[in-house]
Amino acid sequence: MHIVVCIKQVPDSAQIRVHPVTNTIMRQGVPTIINPYDLFALEEALRLKERFGATVTVLTMGPPTAADSLRKALTFGADRAVLLTDRYFAGSDTLATSFALSMALRKIAADFGAPEIIFTGKQTIDGDTAQVGPGIAKRLDYNQLTYVSRIVETDLDAGTIRVERRAEGGIQVLQTRLPVLVTMLEATNEMRRGSIENALIAARAPVVTWNATDVGIEDLTKCGLRGSPTIVKKVFAPTARTEKAVIVDADGSADAKAQALVEAIFARAPTVEHELNEQAAHHYV
Amino acid sequence: MIEEKFDAIVVGAGPSGNAAAYTMAREGLNVLQIERGEYSGSKNVQGAILYADALEKIIPDFREDAPLERHVIEQRMWMMDDKSHTGAHYRSEDFNEEKPNRYTILRAQFDKWFSSKVREAGALVLFETTVTELVKDLSGQVIGVRTDRQGSPIMANVVILAEGVNGLVGQRSGLRDEVSPDSVALAVKEMHFLPRETIEARFNLTGNEGVVIEAMGTITRGMTGTGFLYTNEESISVGIGCIVSDFAESDVTPNELLEAFKNHPSIKPLLAGSECKEYAAHLIPEGGYRAIPRLTGPGWIVVGDAGQFVNAVHREGSNLAMTTGRVAAETVVALTRKREPMTAAALKDYEKRLEQTFVMKDLKKYQGIPALLHARKGAFFGAYPRLVSQAMQTWFRVDGTDKKSKEQAIYRNFRETRTLWGMLGDAFNLVRAWR
Numbered sequence: 001m002h003i004v005v006c007i008k009q010v011p012d013s014a015q016i017r018v019h020p021v022t023n024t025i026m027r028q029g030v031p032t033i034i035n036p037y038d039l040f041a042l043e044e045a046l047r048l049k050e051r052f053g054a055t056v057t058v059l060t061m062g063p064p065t066a067a068d069s070l071r072k073a074l075t076f077g078a079d080r081a082v083l084l085t086d087r088y089f090a091g092s093d094t095l096a097t098s099f100a101l102s103m104a105l106r107k108i109a110a111d112f113g114a115p116e117i118i119f120t121g122k123q124t125i126d127g128d129t130a131q132v133g134p135g136i137a138k139r140l141d142y143n144q145l146t147y148v149s150r151i152v153e154t155d156l157d158a159g160t161i162r163v164e165r166r167a168e169g170g171i172q173v174l175q176t177r178l179p180v181l182v183t184m185l186e187a188t189n190e191m192r193r194g195s196i197e198n199a200l201i202a203a204r205a206p207v208v209t210w211n212a213t214d215v216g217i218e219d220l221t222k223c224g225l226r227g228s229p230t231i232v233k234k235v236f237a238p239t240a241r242t243e244k245a246v247i248v249d250a251d252g253s254a255d256a257k258a259q260a261l262v263e264a265i266f267a268r269a270p271t272v273e274h275e276l277n278e279q280a281a282h283h284y285v
Numbered sequence: 286m287i288e289e290k291f292d293a294i295v296v297g298a299g300p301s302g303n304a305a306a307y308t309m310a311r312e313g314l315n316v317l318q319i320e321r322g323e324y325s326g327s328k329n330v331q332g333a334i335l336y337a338d339a340l341e342k343i344i345p346d347f348r349e350d351a352p353l354e355r356h357v358i359e360q361r362m363w364m365m366d367d368k369s370h371t372g373a374h375y376r377s378e379d380f381n382e383e384k385p386n387r388y389t390i391l392r393a394q395f396d397k398w399f400s401s402k403v404r405e406a407g408a409l410v411l412f413e414t415t416v417t418e419l420v421k422d423l424s425g426q427v428i429g430v431r432t433d434r435q436g437s438p439i440m441a442n443v444v445i446l447a448e449g450v451n452g453l454v455g456q457r458s459g460l461r462d463e464v465s466p467d468s469v470a471l472a473v474k475e476m477h478f479l480p481r482e483t484i485e486a487r488f489n490l491t492g493n494e495g496v497v498i499e500a501m502g503t504i505t506r507g508m509t510g511t512g513f514l515y516t517n518e519e520s521i522s523v524g525i526g527c528i529v530s531d532f533a534e535s536d537v538t539p540n541e542l543l544e545a546f547k548n549h550p551s552i553k554p555l556l557a558g559s560e561c562k563e564y565a566a567h568l569i570p571e572g573g574y575r576a577i578p579r580l581t582g583p584g585w586i587v588v589g590d591a592g593q594f595v596n597a598v599h600r601e602g603s604n605l606a607m608t609t610g611r612v613a614a615e616t617v618v619a620l621t622r623k624r625e626p627m628t629a630a631a632l633k634d635y636e637k638r639l640e641q642t643f644v645m646k647d648l649k650k651y652q653g654i655p656a657l658l659h660a661r662k663g664a665f666f667g668a669y670p671r672l673v674s675q676a677m678q679t680w681f682r683v684d685g686t687d688k689k690s691k692e693q694a695i696y697r698n699f700r701e702t703r704t705l706w707g708m709l710g711d712a713f714n715l716v717r718a719w720r
Contacts, residue, residue, distance in 0.1 A: 031323075075413075196436035197287060199411045200317075 001054035003045045004115040007038040009062050009069040010126040018237035034069045037121025039191045041184040045119050046077045055079050061100055067207045074202030075194040086211040091225030098135025099222050103215040118181040137181035145174055146183045291317045291441040293617055294430055296416045296454055298325035300603045301589025302447030303399040304343050304610030310408035312618045318408050321415040326396025330567035332515055332522055335388045339604035343611050352394040354517040355495025356385030365502035366674040370551040389495050389515045419444060419458040427584030443584055443627040445613050450568045450590040461578040466530040468572025473539040474524025477559035481519050488516055502670030504546050506537055509662045512546045571597040574652035581632040586613045598651045605644050612638045653718035664711055668702050
């Protein structure tokens with residue numbers, strides 16, 4: 001069994017700031033991390049590896065420094081790392097990115113065996129589009145299961161996978177045939193800490209590095225800025241909320257505390273009490 | 286089970302650890318370096334000044350690609366009271382030499398660069414991995430390390446402890462005592478962003494020239510300590526630190542001290558209009574020669590802050606760290622080449638080599654200073670700076686008083702604060718400790 005996990009190196013959004021004058025994102029000096037959603041995908045892949053003895057390949061597209069994220073993925077226990085990097089990829093939107101990644105995945109399939117499952121995170125924290133995973137599935141003609149919260153069952157003999165998918169208003173249980181692309185939701189598992197053996201292997205492991213030509217891309221107009229129809233019209237920092245959190249202080253019983261809390265809420269939002277009363281009246285009619 | 290045995294394991298990726306790992310790897314040794322931080326420099330805090338000489342002896346052409354901020358052309362030494370400073374400034378065009386002697390650096394960037402050199406030299410570096418204890422054989426010889434990651438211990442012929450000021454691995458392994466609160470300082474600092482043109486105009490600089498301000502006086506409220514302000518390319522590092530036991534006795538927090546220092550009338554205009562980009566705090570070993578723990582034993586060597594290698598009088602540390610790291614590495618390389626076992630006796634050679642360097646010579650020279658300043662902190666960090674400032678004020682203020690009377694007033698002021706014998710005693714002791 002071969003599993004590929006697509007990860008992205010992103011700026012740590014907790015430490016990013018927008019320049020007050022130019023309104024551009026100040027990336028300089030901001031540490032990079034593996035997109036947190038991708039870690040849930042990677043952990044899920046590593047669990048399948050343990051169960052089925054699968055090989056896990058991590059793939060990323062980015063600047064040469066993205067190799068750091070791949071090495072980190074190896075310390076968690078992935079077996080192979082592939083970096084797709086080329087200056088022609090600079091400025092890619094989700095369309096161009098999914099194109100380039102799908103080409104790399106074709107080469108991965110040819111060189112290391114076709115993956116039964118491709119994992120991605122639900123979305124990245126720097127783009128928030130959730131489009132790249134489905135884009136890859138479409139281009140590779142893989143079935144796709146998005147917003148997956150749990151993998152219920154993987155049956156390699158039957159070639160099927162059953163998952164739970166979070167949808168509006170409930171949880172869907174879906175089953176489909178392999179090969180499949182799965183995008184994992186957050187908080188679905190907890191990333192393990194790699195063993196010392198994994199850390200040693202990762203520190204030595206070579207990162208397979210491919211450029212556009214290596215993965216068979218001939219039409220460079222499909223790559224990077226030229227291959228990206230998305231136009232960013234405006235970047236702005238949201239204005240900070242002026243309202244501050246209030247700690248409601250009250251002595252005594254839980255009831256007294258609850259009473260104080262309710263009073264504080266009503267004092268701040270006077271219409272709430274009226275609305276609640278209306279609703280309650282309606283309810284009892 | 287990890288079959289592999291390394292020639293050496295280096296615990297920590299600060300200046301001393303990087304110097305040691307680089308030196309050994311470049312000489313062909315199989316080196317493993319283990320760092321608890323996410324990357325080299327992620328846990329490290331310093332003012333920070335880089336002293337070129339110590340690094341040149343390890344990487345001669347470091348200037349080609351190391352991330353350096355400004356080379357220092359001017360040193361300002363300030364004695365401060367609450368409203369004033371009395372300064373001695375030295376600025377020289379000689380410092381604009383082809384290969385400058387001192388640079389301001391940002392440690393997060395510099396350490397990353399140094400670490401990349403370590404890996405290029407061939408050492409294996411593990412990050413986000415904490416060495417929890419040393420593994421010993423029945424005879425007590427250190428033969429490897431255990432980490433916080435699952436798995437078997439990793440074996441090596443020798444372990445170089447470049448683990449920093451607290452020396453936790455050494456403590457846990459029974460090689461040393463806990464660091465005494467009166468031999469470490471707690472320093473806090475902030476980085477303030479300012480456009481480079483503003484910095485250059487404000488400090489009278491051109492291009493990559495830089496200024497260093499070292500300050501002492503009432504800014505530490507009678508505690509043993511100093512303040513500093515360094516110019517970086519597009520930021521200013523400002524900080525202050527005092528001996529931990531002094532903080533414990535006082536009711537002043539480090540943060541209050543830094544806020545007051547930043548708002549001192551002599552400092553405030555230098556920071557005006559700046560934006561605080563980051564803040565950090567760290568312990569600095571300042572016990573000097575007398576606080577140095579045991580440095581070698583069977584299969585282990587201590588370098589850098591873990592060995593208390595800081596010259597507090599001259600504000601030097603990273604150069605001592607790099608030098609001790611290099612010398613330890615050279616000792617290990619020589620023994621490895623001779624195929625000699627890393628016994629306690631063999632590793633003593635590290636200490637002998639250190640005696641020949643400026644590190645031990647300087648620390649020995651100033652061995653009495655930390656204790657003296659600490660014992661007389663009320664005078665050195667309170668009374669004297671105040672007296673000097675008052676004397677300056679009396680002398681420079683033109684108010685119709687004749688100069689003779691002014692001289693007498695200054696003398697009286699000194700006498701009222703301190704007895705003649707007390708002052709002479711302090712002066713005598715300081716001179717004696719300095720020699």
